[in-house]
Amino acid sequence: MPSPITTELVKELRDTTGISVMQCKRALEEAEGDIKKALAILKKISSDIALKKGNREVKDGAVMIKTTGKKSVLVSLHCETDFVSRNEDFTSLLSSLTDIALLKGIEKMKEGARDIINPIIQKTGENIELGDIYEVEGDILGNYVHNNKSGVIVSLAGGNVELAKDVAMHITAMQPENIPELLDQPFIKNPDQTIGKLLGSFDAKIKEVKRYSI
Structure with a gap:
């Protein structure tokens, strides 16, 4: 039996994904109130949107550096416009990617990068791509x-x-x-x-x- 689509359920999905309330509500309706299925639906939507925008040129972006102990990492993230490069969601995304690269390694970060980049592509409406990434130890x-x-x-x-x-x-x-x-x-x-x-x-x-x- 389908679960009721409550405001609390929509809010939980919204807080988890950062995607708009209406999109979360539609995903929950399609998933008949199953939040795990709704997450999978939103993930596929984000992936499809990212695929469509993948050929758009990314001329702007931002660079972030973080250090812990004897290791520093530099991560660059590209987008289409300066406006999005200063967007809070874009900045938070770059910070998260840099944290993962610093704590778990660059290759581990690259493996899971697309799953956290795609929802931000969906939110901002711009193509977003990883740029150069460097690690320095000393x-x-x-x-x-x-x-x-x-x-x-x-x-x-x-x-x-x-x-x-x-x-x-x-x-x-x-x-x-x-x-x-x-x-x-x-x-x-x-x-x-x-x-x-x-x-x-x-x-x-x-x-x-x-x-x-x-």
Whole structure:
């Protein structure tokens, strides 16, 4: 016997999926009040919508970096417009993907990414695609993100986290092509000192740099 479609049931499905009340109600009606079946229906709808939008070009997006212990990850997520890139649902999606990549690994995140991206495609009406993803490990890590559009992770041998952050900020602003060019550039906070001399004053060296810009 079908379960009654109560306001509480619709709200539960809405809270779980973030999809509109009307869509949740229709899914529950089709599923005869079975919330598990309704979730499966909404998942298929989201997948179908994502498939239709899959060929649309994603020119905008955002970058996020998170760090725990001796590991940092940079995740980029692309969408069609700047408006959606600043949308709360899009930002929350990017944060969730970054958390998964940081705690469970990039490959694990990629495996389940589509299931959490598709509902946001359905909500925003735009195509959304994962961009580049990087992981950096090291004892001294610093990062900098500018306007959610450009991000840099720097790993140092020697020095400290603040120094690594300063170098990451400099790279974001000055966009050196390679490490030798970076070392010869005047430090953006103190043009009288090159990045190479700045690092030397801390007896530090660059181990690795990862960066991405939308």
